[in-house]
Each structure stands twice: as structure tokens, then as C-alpha cells.
């Protein structure tokens with residue numbers, strides 16, 4: 510299991526803190542702004558006011574117990590997030606996950622020892638744009654070159670069996686699962702007839718899946 | 726295909742604009758701050774400076790061409806996002822997707838006609854916390870009660886065949902796909918032997934999948 514330290518309690522940092530606590534993890538929340546510390550105090554094991562670019566202040570925290578640090582310092586303090594990341598690694602925290610604000614910031618964070626960087630706005634902007642431009646496409650899992658994608662059944666498929674559609678030979682697409690209302694069936698039989706409103710879980714190249722999703 | 730209007734060009738709004746343009750969509754970007762409009766002008770079909778709580782200013786935009794509006798006005802102007810959403814619906818935009826900042830804001834937005842609301846920080850905070858607390862768990866697709874989840878093969882599975890593991894009878898889990906290096910195989914045979922480093926794509930209840938992910 511392990512203990513987490515989360516530094517920087519803006520909207521994103523507070524969401525990470527609350528969700529880690531909900532998953533039953535032990536969390537130490539840190540921010541230089543007393544009001545932000547006050548906002549999460551009730552929800553965590555411990556909450557501390559500290560400027561984490563101050564090595565002295567950081568060294569006084571119980572970092573040896575932490576298996577992972579999450580640095581969610583904001584866009585207006587990118588130097589502080591870089592300095593904090595470097596200090597956490599020097600003080601021996603094994604894994605440091607850091608929020609980045611652009612490609613250059615991400616590269617510098619990785620250079621000073623961040624284990625992972627992520628940019629929540631970019632990631633969510635990408636997902637929303639994908640969802641808006643292909644309304645038939647739902648959630649996706651990227652697996653190397655292939656992807657597993659939820660697709661609303663195109664009208665052109667309704668009333669036909671999976672054998673007739675022959676997606677494997679025509680587009681190299683496998684139907685992994687079929688959802689009809691609340692029921693989900695893994696590896697549907699080839700004789701299964703597709704109905705309107707079915708959701709198909711397809712595995713194939715991103716281009717092949719988009720072609721299916723673009724059918725009327 | 727259709728045309729999109731994106732209102733509010735903070736980090737998230739700019740990411741939506743850039744990703745819609747990359748998907749080949751036509752985008753009209755709007756903000757009351759000229760500097761923000763300047764930042765995206767080169768990347769979009771049209772970019773306009775306007776205060777979208779001003780009905781007159783909004784009515785002058787070519788809204789009749791828009792199939793969808795995205796309102797990404799920031800946390801410091803929640804009233805503006807509510808008012809803008811209401812006006813867009815009154816002026817006939819068929820679909821309005823709006824960023825929300827808390828549950829109350831989301832409920833009010835839905836009450837004035839938002840088609841969908843989303844909170845990027847909450848969503849990403851939830852995903853990150855899930856990934857951090859279950860390191861063996863990768864991406865997921867929620868399908869009603871079941872979920873399709875990428876799981877790193879636990880050591881306890883290595884060297885055993887899928888038939889021996891008998892996940893379907895023991896945990897009601899189906900192995901939909903198996904990834905080994907760059908190769909991904911859908912519906913692996915039951916005689917397939919699992920190797921260290923394999924990634925399994927499992928379908929089953931969230932609790933059953935977590936039990937597999939928690940094995941050493």
C-alpha cells in the first residue's frame with residue numbers, strides 16, 4: 510500500500526488527495542497557503558503548511574515513509590514545482606509524479622528526476638475533442654498499435670449477424686464484447702445478431718475503428 | 726461533421742480548440758480577453774473577442790451553423806458560464822458541453838440547458854489516484870457493472886496456462902486480450918501460457934479485477 514505526500518492543493522491537487530483517501534491510502538497534504546491546508550485537513554491523515562522549495566522545511570517532513578510524492582503546484586509557480594521535484598528525489602522519495610504545463614516544463618521535470626509527468630488540461634482536452642468529433646466513439650484503451658474502443662452500433666449493422674459483418678477478414682477488427690442495455694457479453698458468438706442501441710467493444714487499429722464509427 | 730464554437734480560452738479551452746482542429750473540425754474560438762484570442766488565432770477558422778454574457782454580442786456570431794458549443798469559462802467566472810449556457814440554448818445551439826467546478830455549479834448548468842457537464846480536475850484526480858493506488862492497473866473502460874481493465878500479470882500467474890488459472894469459473898473474469906511486447910492477441914486460447922511482463926485485458930466486476938491486480 511504505502512504512503513503518499515501531495516504538494517500543492519489547487520483544484521487538481523485536492524481532487525488527487527480526496528480520491529487517494531477514498532481508495533484507503535494514507536495521505537500527507539502540503540501547501541504554503543494556510544487556507545488551502547485548511548480545506549483538506551479533515552479528509553487526510555496529516556496536513557502541513559510549508560514552502561517545499563525550502564530544503565530545511567521539506568527535510569522536516571516524514572519523507573522516509575513516503576512511497577510516492579505527487580506535485581500539483583500550479584501554473585503560476587512552475588519554478589517551484591521543478592525545485593520541489595529535484596529536492597524530493599535528493600531526499601530519497603522513490604517515485605515523484607508531477608503536473609506539467611507545457612512540453613518544455615515536462616522535459617525539465619523529467620531531467621530533474623520526475624518519474625512521471627502529466628498535464629490534466631491537455632489530456633482532458635484531447636479526450637473531449639475525440640468524443641465530440643466522433644460521437645459514436647466512447648471510452649478507449651490504447652494497447653500498442655491496436656486500440657480497444659467502445660462504439661455505438663452504426664445503423665448499417667442493425668439486423669445483421671457478426672458472421673455476416675465479417676469484421677475480422679474485412680477490417681482486421683475483433684468484437685471483444687457486446688453490450689445490450691445492462692447486459693454485457695464477452696466474446697459474442699458469430700451468429701449473434703446486432704440490434705439498434707447495442708454498444709460494441711472493438712479491437713483493431715485506430716483507423717479501422719474510426720471507419721466503423723463513421724458509418725451511418 | 727459540423728462546426729464547433731469554443732468559449733473561454735484558458736488552458737483547458739485552448740487544448741479543446743487545438744485538438745478539435747487536429748481532428749479536422751471547423752472551430753470558432755471566443756474569449757473576452759484579446760490576448761487569449763491572439764494565442765489561438767493562427768490555429769482556428771475564426772477567432773472573436775466577445776463577452777458572451779452580452780446577448781447582443783452573442784447573437785451577432787454565426788450560431789445557426791454551430792452543431793455544438795463548448796463553454797470552458799474559468800473558475801473565477803462561474804456566473805458567466807451559467808449565463809452563457811442559457812443564452813446559447815435560447816439562441817438555438819443544439820448541444821452545449823460545459824466545464825463545471827463543483828456539484829452545485831453542475832446542477833445549475835444542467836438546469837439551464839447544458840447537454841453535458843465535465844470537471845477536468847475531478848476526472849483526472851480520480852484517474853491518477855486509481856492508477857497510483859493500484860500500480861498494476863492500467864487503462865479502464867466502464868461498461869455498466871462490468872469493466873474492461875488492463876492489468877500487469879501478477880507473478881503468481883507466470884508459467885501457468887489460462888486454462889489452469891480458470892479465471893472464468895473462479896472469479897467470473899474473461900481474458901479478452903493478451904499483450905506481449907508489441908503483439909496483441911484477442912481471445913487468447915485457453916492453452917496459452919502466461920509470461921512475465923504480459924499485460925492482460927480482463928473483463929469482470931471492478932472488485933474481481935482489483936483482486937487479480939492485488940496478487941503479488
Ligand SMILES: Nc1ncnc2c1ncn2[C@@H]1O[C@H](COP(=O)(O)OP(=O)(O)OP(=O)(O)O)[C@@H](O)[C@H]1O
Nearest residue numbers: 517518519520521540541542560561582583584589
Ligand atoms: N513552493 C510551494 N510550496 C507549496 N505549495 C505551493 C508552492 N507554490 C505554489 N504552491 C501551491 O500550489 C497550489 C496550486 O497552485 P494554483 O492554485 O496556482 O494552481 P492552479 O493552476 O490554479 O491549480 P488548479 O488548476 O489545480 O486549481 C496552490 O495552492 C499554491 O499555494
Ligand SMILES: Nc1ncnc2c1ncn2[C@@H]1O[C@H](COP(=O)(O)OP(=O)(O)OP(=O)(O)O)[C@@H](O)[C@H]1O
Nearest residue numbers: 733734735736737756757758776777798799800805
Ligand atoms: N463572459 C465571458 N465571455 C468570454 N470569455 C470569458 C468570459 N468570462 C471569462 N472568460 C474567459 O474564460 C477563460 C478561462 O478562464 P480562466 O483563465 O479564469 O480559467 P482557468 O480556470 O484558469 O482555466 P484553465 O484551468 O483552463 O487554465 C479566460 O480566458 C477568460 O477570459
